[in-house]
Amino acid sequence: MLVLGIESSCDETGLALVRDGRLVDHVLTSQADIHALFGGVVPELASREHLRFMGGLFDMLMERQKLSPHELDAVAVARGPGLLGCLLVGTAFAKGLCLGTHARLIGVNHLLAHLLAAGIEEELRFPALGLLVSGGHTNLYHMLSPVSVTQLGKTLDDAAGEAFDKCGKVLGLAYPGGRLLDELAGRGSADPAMFPRPYLDNDNLDFSFSGLKTAAALYAQAHFTDHAWPRPLTSAADAPKELCDMCASFNLAVVETLAAKVERALRRLPDVSTLVMAGGVAANSLLRARMTELMTQRHGRICMPGPSLCTDNAAMIAHAGYLMAVHGLQHGLDLEAIPRGRAIPDDALKAAAGHAV
Numbered sequence: 001m002l003v004l005g006i007e008s009s010c011d012e013t014g015l016a017l018v019r020d021g022r023l024v025d026h027v028l029t030s031q032a033d034i035h036a037l038f039g040g041v042v043p044e045l046a047s048r049e050h051l052r053f054m055g056g057l058f059d060m061l062m063e064r065q066k067l068s069p070h071e072l073d074a075v076a077v078a079r080g081p082g083l084l085g086c087l088l089v090g091t092a093f094a095k096g097l098c099l100g101t102h103a104r105l106i107g108v109n110h111l112l113a114h115l116l117a118a119g120i121e122e123e124l125r126f127p128a129l130g131l132l133v134s135g136g137h138t139n140l141y142h143m144l145s146p147v148s149v150t151q152l153g154k155t156l157d158d159a160a161g162e163a164f165d166k167c168g169k170v171l172g173l174a175y176p177g178g179r180l181l182d183e184l185a186g187r188g189s190a191d192p193a194m195f196p197r198p199y200l201d202n203d204n205l206d207f208s209f210s211g212l213k214t215a216a217a218l219y220a221q222a223h224f225t226d227h228a229w230p231r232p233l234t235s236a237a238d239a240p241k242e243l244c245d246m247c248a249s250f251n252l253a254v255v256e257t258l259a260a261k262v263e264r265a266l267r268r269l270p271d272v273s274t275l276v277m278a279g280g281v282a283a284n285s286l287l288r289a290r291m292t293e294l295m296t297q298r299h300g301r302i303c304m305p306g307p308s309l310c311t312d313n314a315a316m317i318a319h320a321g322y323l324m325a326v327h328g329l330q331h332g333l334d335l336e337a338i339p340r341g342r343a344i345p346d347d348a349l350k351a352a353a354g355h356a357v
């Protein structure tokens with residue numbers, strides 16, 4: 001079975017092919033340089049760029065694999081959450097392909113696709129605890145199967161990735177700030193007392209990083225009145241030690257907060273011995289090391305996609321779409337794009353007998 005995946009939820013335009021569960025090929029173009037001029041993603045520009053690149057990337061992918069669109073068995077598309085205009089470009093392109101080729105349409109939850117991306121490079125074992133750590137979401141899930149996932153905790157305000165990027169912006173780091181902040185942290189010495197571990201004085205599994213972001217802004221205002229580094233800072237080599245130490249301390253605060261909630265969730269799920277971690281922040285070096293250590297201490301197992309599969313990509317959409325198709329799920333052409341802030345409905349239909357895998 002050949003599945004095309006389409007990703008256009010934010011500022012990455014991606015298409016990928018999965019055949020019988022194996023990644024065949026993928027193409028991706030980033031808009032980071034454009035949005036860096038504005039210090040963040042501009043939705044109108046992002047949707048226009050998706051429209052500009054989508055058709056050309058599809059032709060490139062099919063030509064490279066010497067395939068015809070009519071050879072597609074299914075088209076999987078990120079339906080949300082994300083920027084509505086961006087999602088509409090992807091879903092419209094997917095519906096057009098399905099109308100023209102009679103391929104099945106599969107709407108994919110972008111967040112769950114991130115978690116399932118760990119299964120592209122290694123086998124996922126269920127049940128599992130899923131930790132999604134991205135720019136817009138920091139969520140915990142109980143994963144019983146690829147298509148049976150229950151949310152246990154969620155972001156109440158700023159997600160971990162958003163806190164990283166906003167802290168980077170305050171410090172004058174080049175956009176997106178989270179990546180450079182991680183590199184700077186690796187050069188610094190963390191002070192565990194510099195920043196609080198936010199929203200742990202409770203018994204739930206939700207996350208809140210807005211207070212930590214504010215604490216970082218106040219620290220920078222009090223200690224970095226003289227800009228001793230170029231702004232925007234593009235190279236870690238130009239950063240003074242005090243900046244690296246602050247980044248290391250901020251990084252430690254985020255990672256220890258995430259680890260505390262993961263441990264809390266694992267105590268409540270005694271049958272779970274696998275942690276699946278994904279999302280853009282899952283590429284953070286300290287976070288990967290800390291979660292690996294945590295699961296080793298518990299004699300458990302951790303599954304993480306490689307850094308290239310942590311950020312938004314179409315391979316994860318195609319892979320998730322394939323798993324849904326294997327379970328006999330698909331959508332009609334009335335599939336809705338779901339913007340951030342709305343729950344993704346569980347409205348997939350069982351495929352007709354003639355389309356069963």
